[in-house]
Amino acid sequence: MIAAPSNQRRTRLFERIVFWSFRLGTYFVLLCATYIFLDIGIKGGRTVFQKTAPFVNVKFLTEPPQTLYVFDYQGKKMELSDREFRDWKTTHKEDVEVTSVSYSAGGIWPCIVGTALLVIGSMTLALFIGISCAIYLSEYSRDGRFIRLIRIAILNLAGVPSIVFGLFGFGLFVIFFGWNVSLLSGWFTLGLMVLPAIITASEESLRAVPKGLREGSLALGATKWQTIRKNVLPYALPGILTSSILGIARVAGETAPIMFTAAYAMRDEMPWQVSHWTNFFFQGVMALPYHIYVVSSKIPQNEYTERVQYGTAFVFLVVVMLIALTSILLREKQRRRLSW
Amino acid sequence: MVSLIEMPQALPQQLPRQNECPVEETEEATIMIDVRDLDFAYGSNKVLHNVSLDIPAQAVTAFIGPSGCGKTTLLRCINRMNDLIEHARVTGGAIHLGGVDINAPEVDVVDLRRRVGMVFQKSNPFPKSIYENISYGLRIAGINKRSQIDEAVEKSLRGAALWDEVKDRLDEGALGLSGGQQQRLCIARALAVEPDVVLMDEPCSALDPIATAKIEELIHELKMQYTIVIVTHNMQQAGRVSDHTGFFYLGKLIEFGPTTKIFTNPSEKRTEDYITGRFG
Numbered sequence: 001m002i003a004a005p006s007n008q009r010r011t012r013l014f015e016r017i018v019f020w021s022f023r024l025g026t027y028f029v030l031l032c033a034t035y036i037f038l039d040i041g042i043k044g045g046r047t048v049f050q051k052t053a054p055f056v057n058v059k060f061l062t063e064p065p066q067t068l069y070v071f072d073y074q075g076k077k078m079e080l081s082d083r084e085f086r087d088w089k090t091t092h093k094e095d096v097e098v099t100s101v102s103y104s105a106g107g108i109w110p111c112i113v114g115t116a117l118l119v120i121g122s123m124t125l126a127l128f129i130g131i132s133c134a135i136y137l138s139e140y141s142r143d144g145r146f147i148r149l150i151r152i153a154i155l156n157l158a159g160v161p162s163i164v165f166g167l168f169g170f171g172l173f174v175i176f177f178g179w180n181v182s183l184l185s186g187w188f189t190l191g192l193m194v195l196p197a198i199i200t201a202s203e204e205s206l207r208a209v210p211k212g213l214r215e216g217s218l219a220l221g222a223t224k225w226q227t228i229r230k231n232v233l234p235y236a237l238p239g240i241l242t243s244s245i246l247g248i249a250r251v252a253g254e255t256a257p258i259m260f261t262a263a264y265a266m267r268d269e270m271p272w273q274v275s276h277w278t279n280f281f282f283q284g285v286m287a288l289p290y291h292i293y294v295v296s297s298k299i300p301q302n303e304y305t306e307r308v309q310y311g312t313a314f315v316f317l318v319v320v321m322l323i324a325l326t327s328i329l330l331r332e333k334q335r336r337r338l339s340w
Numbered sequence: 341m342v343s344l345i346e347m348p349q350a351l352p353q354q355l356p357r358q359n360e361c362p363v364e365e366t367e368e369a370t371i372m373i374d375v376r377d378l379d380f381a382y383g384s385n386k387v388l389h390n391v392s393l394d395i396p397a398q399a400v401t402a403f404i405g406p407s408g409c410g411k412t413t414l415l416r417c418i419n420r421m422n423d424l425i426e427h428a429r430v431t432g433g434a435i436h437l438g439g440v441d442i443n444a445p446e447v448d449v450v451d452l453r454r455r456v457g458m459v460f461q462k463s464n465p466f467p468k469s470i471y472e473n474i475s476y477g478l479r480i481a482g483i484n485k486r487s488q489i490d491e492a493v494e495k496s497l498r499g500a501a502l503w504d505e506v507k508d509r510l511d512e513g514a515l516g517l518s519g520g521q522q523q524r525l526c527i528a529r530a531l532a533v534e535p536d537v538v539l540m541d542e543p544c545s546a547l548d549p550i551a552t553a554k555i556e557e558l559i560h561e562l563k564m565q566y567t568i569v570i571v572t573h574n575m576q577q578a579g580r581v582s583d584h585t586g587f588f589y590l591g592k593l594i595e596f597g598p599t600t601k602i603f604t605n606p607s608e609k610r611t612e613d614y615i616t617g618r619f620g
Contacts, residue, residue: 215464221477223480235467
């Protein structure tokens with residue numbers, strides 16, 4: 001009886017320590033995330049936004065990257081892009097001491113387009129193959145050693161590092177199939193990378209559809225495929241789309257799988273400037289994550305490259321958010337059509 | 341391929357409508373489903389042993405018995421729903437529906453299920469509108485004419501005594517209906533494809549007494565047009581709605597006969613014990 005109060009105090013203290021450590025852990029994560037977002041938001045915002053109308057740096061969002069020329073001229077510091085510098089040279093004949101910085105002028109428009117194309121193509125591919133595979137596994141296949149082997153293979157595939165997917169895509173699509181560095185190679189490489197996640201999530205969503213709905217449909221004389229198409233898949237689709245949102249972020253963000261298969265460091269033509277429509281699939285593109293990689297590690301660093309790095313990162317985040325938002329809206333629309 | 345739908349329907353015009361004295365009348369009734377020496381197993385686990393019974397057309401036949409006695413399994417054999425279960429199979433005997441062996445390889449199971457409707461224990465309306473629930477079976481059968489579907493929707497909802505309650509909200513979600521209404525919707529859905537047989541697997545087990553009474557009343561009306569087979573745990577229900585009753589115990593059919601006889605004068609001791617509540 002006498003020992004009880006101090007014992008109680010100790011228990012209470014211990015409880016407090018445990019909960020505070022959980023709480024601190026959460027705060028730490030929150031702090032890191034806030035720091036990252038603020039850092040990118042503030043520094044990137046300086047590149048993307050401007051004080052004068054139209055407040056958005058239109059050039060940065062709509063032009064391809066150019067080399068930046070920096071020099072002193074009559075005591076004034078000049079920062080001119082490649083094209084502007086050449087124009088300037090025609091009127092000013094005197095020699096100036098010029099520092100040139102690659103990629104630091106102009107904008108990142110081709111990278112935005114390239115990333116969007118890579119995401120759309122690879123997600124279409126991955127969803128199509130992934131959903132087919134999930135339907136086969138959860139609706140048609142009967143459990144056996146072979147199916148279990150397939151499942152284990154899919155789980156293992158999810159753990160393969162993305163650089164390995166990149167090398168695989170390089171070996172198979174780029175070299176063996178002869179597709180070269182192209183959108184098509186990138187689509188397949190990225191698609192294969194997110195496939196395990198999509199298969200697993202689709203299978204779970206399909207399994208979550210009550211068995212009674214399948215039986216009810218079959219008992220009315222529906223075939224198996226009619227049942228799946230009209231009475232299972234529509235209810236599983238919102239769940240599948242949810243999982244694909246995570247897939248989108250991964251496809252858009254990974255650099256390793258595209259650096260050998262689809263990405264160019266610099267390309268002057270836009271993807272739609274092709275001589276024949278079939279060439280569309282066999283062209284390499286610029287991409288946001290690869291652009292960040294190039295400007296951050298392939299060229300000498302200075303204050304000018306930093307602007308591009310942060311600007312690109314900022315735009316990149318916004319693009320991923322927009323794509324994710326679109327698929328969230330799509331999912332909500334799909335959900336509202338079901339009345340449950 | 342033998343099409344079950346095109347088979348001649350050898351049904352008599354006048355059939356017993358009351359079950360006051362079904363003993364005499366069953367002699368004349370046409371047999372719709374003929375189960376002969378049926379054995380059924382889930383893998384190595386035999387659940388039906390040598391079951392034989394004749395289910396008459398345009399009458400209600402009830403299967404009763406304690407849990408796990410095989411009554412639901414037999415019911416699901418009639419429209420081959422057991423095909424969906426892995427390792428489950430008929431190991432002996434046969435079921436003939438209107439003279440055709442339903443397990444014969446040339447029988448199309450989709451045709452069979454269109455002809456033998458089913459209402460499940462747990463009501464399973466599709467998460468679509470009331471209208472879409474009813475029209476579902478017609479659409480998958482390839483009927484797309486709006487007027488034809490409209491007509492069938494009204495007819496089957498009237499048939500399931502649900503029309504007056506839902507006629508103003510056919511486009512609303514079926515899941516907004518009450519439990520009893522949902523189950524009647526499932527019955528209407530089964531009727532929409534105009535089956536010959538309606539199988540009911542404990543259709544009232546999740547319903548309150550008022551909803552149960554409505555469904556029982558409905559079953560009474562439906563038997564004028566359909567052959568109904570109902571599995572029930574509720575003995576009073578079997579007594580109220582059925583013309584014939586089969587008592588199952590441990591996978592065997594212990595006794596089968598007119599309901600009045602089973603309930604008043606069973607020939608088997610076990611039937612009597614079960615009906616009087618001594619076990620089960």
